[in-house]
Amino acid sequence: MHQGSFKPKHTMELSEFLTYRMARVQAKLNAMGNRLVQERCGLTLAQWRILLLVSMNEGSTSSDLTRSSAMDKGLFSRKVKSMVDSGLVSSKQDEDDSRVYRLSLTDAGKLIMQDLLPYMQGKQVELINRLTEDELKHMRSALEKIERAIEEE
Secondary structure (H helix, E strand, O other), rough: OOOOOOOOOOOOOHHOHHHHHHHHHHHHHHHHHHHHHHHHHOOOOOHHHHHHHHHHOOOHHHHHHHHHHOOOOHHHHHHHHHHOOOOOOEEOOOOOOOOOEEEEEHHHHHHHEEEEEEEEHHHHHHHOOOOHHHHHHHHHHHHHHHHHHHHHH
C-alpha cells in the first residue's frame, strides 16, 4: 500500500515520529506567525487567517469557511464574533435564508489586509527561499500524500 522500504527500529526515538516533528514545526510556525501579526497589527494568527479567508471568499458563510479552513468550529465562531464586534468583519443576514449570515470585510478589515497580506506573503517567500526547488516540490508532494493517507483512514 505504501511506497518505499522504511523499516522502523525496534523502538523509535520521539524525534523520529513524523507526527511529533510536524507538530514541532507547526508550533514554531504558529509562534512566529502570532508574533509577526501581533507586532504588525495587534491581531492573533487565528484572526489573521480568518481575515484572509473572508477576503478570499467574500459573502461566504461561517460554515463554508470553517469547512474549507479545517479550523475548530467553536474557535472560528468566537473569533468571527469578536472581529464583527471590533469592526473588522461584517455579518449580514442572507436575503433568501434568514438563518444564514454572510461574511465580508469592513473598510477597517480591508485596510489591515492591504498592509498585512504583502508583509505575510513576504515572510512566506523568506521561508520558501530556504528550500531548493526540488526540496519544495518533494515537500509539497509528501504533504499531499500524508494528507490523503489521513483522509483514507
